Amino acid sequence: MQGTLELRWHGRGGQGAKTAALLLADVAFKTGQYVQGFPEYGPERMGAPITAFNRISPEPIRVHSNIYRPDYVIVVDETLLHTVHVTEGLKEEGAIIINTPKTEEEIRPLLRGYKGRVVTIDARAISERTLGKNFPNTPMLAAAVAVCRVMDKQAFIDDMEASFRHKFAKKPEVIEGNMLALQQAFEAVE
């Protein structure tokens, strides 16, 4: 479908890739677009490779299949690069965003010949710095929004703050760390 942005997430069970895809759908919805956010389901097993998807479009979306020719791929766990063909079908004019402390040059040999743009972000370090724990999906969500240009930074930050205030109404102490994580990740890939 023309004008439709298609994203594929690769992660491991328990890392929150599915949640990130659903949050991205939420964020894009608020820009007035049509959205889809869905995981590829199977038995839910901690650590097993999982895939999740997003479609974002100015027109209503009717397709209900997985995504095979994504514009963007987001890899929440770099160890997947060895076992999963994450760049399969990825458009050369798109990009792959990878959670890794390594540089683009170090990581590219693992991408099975992908020629397009590679964005690396150390989501683990950002998460540990801001949240005190490894929750890579929060910074990866911000990186996806920035790289895929779903919305501008301020609108995204304001929107996420509002939804965190709602989501964590009983745990307001976690909001600040999450907001920092989003901000730092957004700036890291801008």
Place this chain on the structure above:
Amino acid sequence: MRTDIDKINEQSPYTDLTEGLQLFAGGTSRKFLTGEWRTDTPVWHFDKCKQCLLCTPTCPDVCIPVVDGKRKGFDYDHCKGCGICAKVCPFGAIEMKEGVNP
């Protein structure tokens, strides 16, 4: 308007039946005179009866009425003549006799 189920019988066309064959009445078994099925009939010997009331709860068709703690005569409209009451009576106060109205 409730369907008058007394007007439904085995000759009724299907359009006259109720939805799901629901019966719009309570205690309809009273209208079904199972006494017609009887070939043997229990006869109550009043003089031998001690009013122990063992017979009453064993009757599968509730045909031994009890009033003020005492059993009364059989409800022959519904008694099928199964003979259980005669079997349980310790005093020989119930006798099974051949025939519908011996």
Place this chain on the structure above:
Amino acid sequence: MSTGKSRRERMSGNEAVAYAIRQVDPDVMPAFPITPSTEIPQMVSSYIANGEVSTEFIPVESEHSAMSAAIGSEAAGARTMTATSSAGLALMWEELLLAASNRLPIVLTLVNRTLSGPININCDHSDGMGARDTGWIQIYSENNQEAYDNYIQAFPIAEAAGVHLPVMVCQDGFITSHAVENIELLEDEDVKMFVGDYDPEEFLLNPGSPVSVGPYSVSSYAMEAKKLQEEAMEHAREAVLAVAERFEELSGRKYGFFEEYRTDDADYIMLIMGSAAGTAKAAVDELREQGKKAGVLKLRVFRPFPEKELAQALANCKAAAIMDRCESYNGNCGPLGMEVPAGLYRNKIQIETVNYIYGLAGRDFTTDHVKEIFAELEEIADGKREPVQHRYIGLRG
């Protein structure tokens, strides 16, 4: 008067149904959890805990008990609903037939999942199709919006005078149940007004008006009772359309037995149900750009089966693909592959048809598959290929 307002939101298919349940606020919900419908009783339980609905939730020990409790509760006079999937529906089997034959307007939201084996949690229609002759009205949904809209329409259809039959509202497991998509929600008061209060004429807990439900029937009555039940299914046709018309006035969204997408001048039509209909429409748009006269006929109401209307809708095409997301293991064809051609034959309409089996146990169905099928139909119509019935698509050969 309706408020005429709607609210744009985004939510998953399961959330959409749970939201509709909150708005309808049924009296009783007996349910037992099973993937992928578990979220529905879970969310309803939250609504109950938060005091947002007055629904009585009955936690039961199995789906057989869930449907048994639903039958008891509906017969008692309470508006009753439940939710299930796959093996859960299979375990309800005996009770499904009783719910229908006792003419109880229960609403069941079915999140379609394959029946074992091999054991698998993903979508196909084998659960719903397995219950196709249980006497339930069956409505299939393409997306979260339709799952929501169909759910709200289910109550007035089920409870319509002359119908009094249970309704199964189906959506595709995971594909729509767990996918977040845009949706337009109605106002609570509009939904409440649309479904109205439940006011059955006859019910068990009605002092002074005794009624017996589900009596034993001797042979001299049982056949008549079954015919009467079949006529109720006939009456459901009018009820489905009347309720859809009223729903359109409220929501602006149009529903019927089926949706015809670009079929007016179509030489080739794909007849399909559920979420894959959306994929088929997207592929048809691409084919139309290439000048191919392709169209989609999305079946919404599978029971009562709109045999005549479907036959008429297919009458002017050269070839039709009849899509079954279910294998019948009958050595012949899938359920739609059986009933649609029977309708064509009865109405003396002679077109080429091919019955395709697709998407079993979560096998993805893509726009490429749709295009492949339309290419085959074209070759068949042009005499370049003999039609082969009961074909699989998306299968490793």
